[in-house]
Amino acid sequence: MAEPKDMWQCQTANCGYIYNPDKGDRKGKIPPGVKFEDLPEDWKCPVCGGRKAPFQKPCITKGGRIIGPLLLLHFLKPRYK
Numbered sequence: 001m002a003e004p005k006d007m008w009q010c011q012t013a014n015c016g017y018i019y020n021p022d023k024g025d026r027k028g029k030i031p032p033g034v035k036f037e038d039l040p041e042d043w044k045c046p047v048c049g050g051r052k053a054p055f056q057k058p059c060i061t062k063g064g065r066i067i068g069p070l071l072l073l074h075f076l077k078p079r080y081k
């Protein structure tokens, strides 16, 4: 099974798609077991059509839960207005 560290998350606004090497990407004809690093350069996010470049490793809590950096940014936003 893929570790959370092997997963990559799309950082495009309103997307948040997570590439899981266990599943691959059926839409992009990527078979299960292909690492994100091994995806072709012209691979695109199956959700928003974005390129590989903005993908980042998601932040993982100690419990193994995935928190996207976008969500994290939301938490870190100042509370004042």
Ligand SMILES: [Zn+2]
Pocket: 010, 011, 012, 015, 016, 017, 045, 046, 047, 048, 049, 050
């Ligand atoms: Zn995306």
